[in-house]
Amino acid sequence: MNEKLREIIASHKNIVFFGGAGVSTASGIPDFRSANGIYSQGGVIPPEEILSHTFFMERTAEFYKFYREKMLYPSAKPNDCHFALARLESLGRLKAVVTQNIDDLHQKAGSRTVYELHGSVCRNRCMRCGKKYGLDYILQTEGVPRCEKCGGIIKPDVVLYEESLDPDCIRDSCRAIAEAEVLIIGGTSLTVYPAASFINYFSGEKLVLINKTPTQADRIADLVLHEGIAEAMRLEDGEIS
Ligand code: ZN
Numbered sequence: 001m002n003e004k005l006r007e008i009i010a011s012h013k014n015i016v017f018f019g020g021a022g023v024s025t026a027s028g029i030p031d032f033r034s035a036n037g038i039y040s041q042g043g044v045i046p047p048e049e050i051l052s053h054t055f056f057m058e059r060t061a062e063f064y065k066f067y068r069e070k071m072l073y074p075s076a077k078p079n080d081c082h083f084a085l086a087r088l089e090s091l092g093r094l095k096a097v098v099t100q101n102i103d104d105l106h107q108k109a110g111s112r113t114v115y116e117l118h119g120s121v122c123r124n125r126c127m128r129c130g131k132k133y134g135l136d137y138i139l140q141t142e143g144v145p146r147c148e149k150c151g152g153i154i155k156p157d158v159v160l161y162e163e164s165l166d167p168d169c170i171r172d173s174c175r176a177i178a179e180a181e182v183l184i185i186g187g188t189s190l191t192v193y194p195a196a197s198f199i200n201y202f203s204g205e206k207l208v209l210i211n212k213t214p215t216q217a218d219r220i221a222d223l224v225l226h227e228g229i230a231e232a233m234r235l236e237d238g239e240i241s
Contacts, residue, residue, distance in 0.1 A: 001084070001232070001233060001234055001235050001236070001239055001240075002225055002227075002232050004223050005184075005208060005210075005223060005225065005232065005233075006239060006240060008182055008206050008208060008222075008223060009088065009093060009182070009240055010240050012093065012181045012182045012205070012206070013092060013093050013181070014093075014095055014179065014180050014181040014182070014204075015088065015093050015094045015095065015180060015181065015182040015183075015184065016094070016095055016096050016097075016098065016176050016177055016180040016182070016183050016184070017085055017094060017096075017097045017098070017183075017184045017185075017186065018098045018099075018177070018183065018184070018185045018186070018188070018198060018199075019081075019097065019098070019099045019100065019101065019185075019186050019187050019188065019229075020099075020100050020101075020185075020186070020187045020188025020189070020190075020192070021033075021100065021101065021187060021188065022186065022187020022188060022211065022212065022228075022229050023079075023081055023082070023099065023101060023105075023186060023187040023229055024076075024101045024103055024105060024187075025187070026079045026081060026187070026228060026229055026230040027073075027076045027077060027078065027079045027082070027103075027105055028073070028076055029073045029076050029101075029103055029105075030070075032047050032051070032070055032071060033047060033048070047066070047070070048161055049161075050062070050063060050066045051063075051066075051067075051071075051160050051161055052160055052161040052162050053160045053161065053162040053163050054162060056155065056160055060144045060153060061143055061144050064143065064144055064145070067156070068138070068139075071102075071121065071158075072121055072135070072138070072139065073103060074135060074139060076103060076105060077105075077108070078105045078106070078108050078109035079105075079229075079230040080230040080231070080233055080234035080235070081186065081187075081229045081230045081232075081233040081234075082105050082106055082108070082109035082111070083109045083110075083235070084233040084234060084235035085097055085106065085109070085111055085233070086106070086109040086110035086111045087110075087235055087240075088235070088240070089110075089111055089112060089113065090110070091240065091241065093240070095113065095176055095179075095180065096113040096114070096115060096172075096173075096176040097111050097113065097114045097115070098115045098117065098173040098176065098177065098198070099114060099115070099116055099117065099118075100117050100118050100188070100192070101116075101118070102116065102118050102119055102120050102121050102158050103120075103121060104120055104121065104122045104135075107122075113176075115169050115172050115173040115176070116169065117159070117165055117166075117169055117170070117173060118158060118159045118165070119156070119157045119158040119159045119166075120157060120158070121135055121138075121156060121158060122134060122135045123156070123157035124137065124138055124145070124154050124155065124156050124157060125154065125155060125157060126147035126149070126150060126152040126153070126154050126155075127152050127153050127154070127155050128147065128150050128151075128152025128153070129147060129149055129150040129152055131147055131148070131149050131150070133145070133147075133154055137154070138154070138156070173198065174198065174201045177198055177199075177201045177202050178201045178202070178203065180202060180204045181204045181205050181206070182204060182205065182206045182207075182208065183199070183202045183204060183206075183207050183208070184208040184210065185199065185207070185208065185209050185210070185211075185217070186209075186210040186211065186229040186232070186233070187210070187211065187229040188211065188215075189211060189213060189215050190211075190215040190216060190217050191215075191216075196216075199217055205222075206222045206223065207220065207221045207222050207223075208221060208222065208223045208224075208225070209221040209223070209224045209225070210224075210225045210227065210229050210232045210233070211225075211226065211229075212226060212227065212228060213226065214226065
């Protein structure tokens with residue numbers, strides 16, 4: 001781990017990590033914003049439109065075609081950033097992970113307190129009766145997945161465009177950030193809502209920014225690392241106790 005980052009972590013016990021797409025791209029999951037859209041009669045439909053509530057309701061089969069091809073990476077593995085955060089939590093230093101990612105990799109690495117602002121591909125629900133389904137059901141079915149019990153359409157518990165974030169998740173995330181001594185923001189350019197606004201809740205001692213390219217918050221950070229999140233966060237055995 002970067003020496004200055006290690007010093008900050010080793011001298012604090014209330015750390016919160018806020019992560020963006022870069023945390024997942026380090027595990028080989030592409031940022032969906034860079035994906036090609038799907039072709040239709042009117043031309044190419046951009047991902048932002050396909051991943052909207054309106055599109056899901058009106059063109060569910062096309063939504064699921066894109067979703068299964070571009071949004072689901074069941075064989076992706078956690079990287080050194082995910083594992084370091086899980087370790088820091090078990091050591092009692094990290095209080096929470098707040099993430100914009102929906103891939104469940106923090107939980108796979110062993111993290112327990114994870115606030116998923118944009119939901120998770122692992123949770124799916126029948127829109128008619130509310131029966132819950134895991135990711136396996138979406139992977140095993142074809143076309144529009146239907147409820148075994150009532151035949152209703154199953155919808156991923158992923159926040160689509162036009163939908164609002166879960167208020168409980170926002171409250172818990174903001175509280176964790178507001179109470180933190182150290183906030184580490186990683187793998188985000190801080191241009192997408194709500195990342196840019198969440199930083200305003202932080203009033204702790206050390207703000208750390210880790211991103212390959214500069215962000216607008218670099219000037220207010222105590223430590224800025226322009227490198228990959230997995231390399232920057234890699235924690236060797238015994239490095240922090
Ligand atoms: Zn149902």
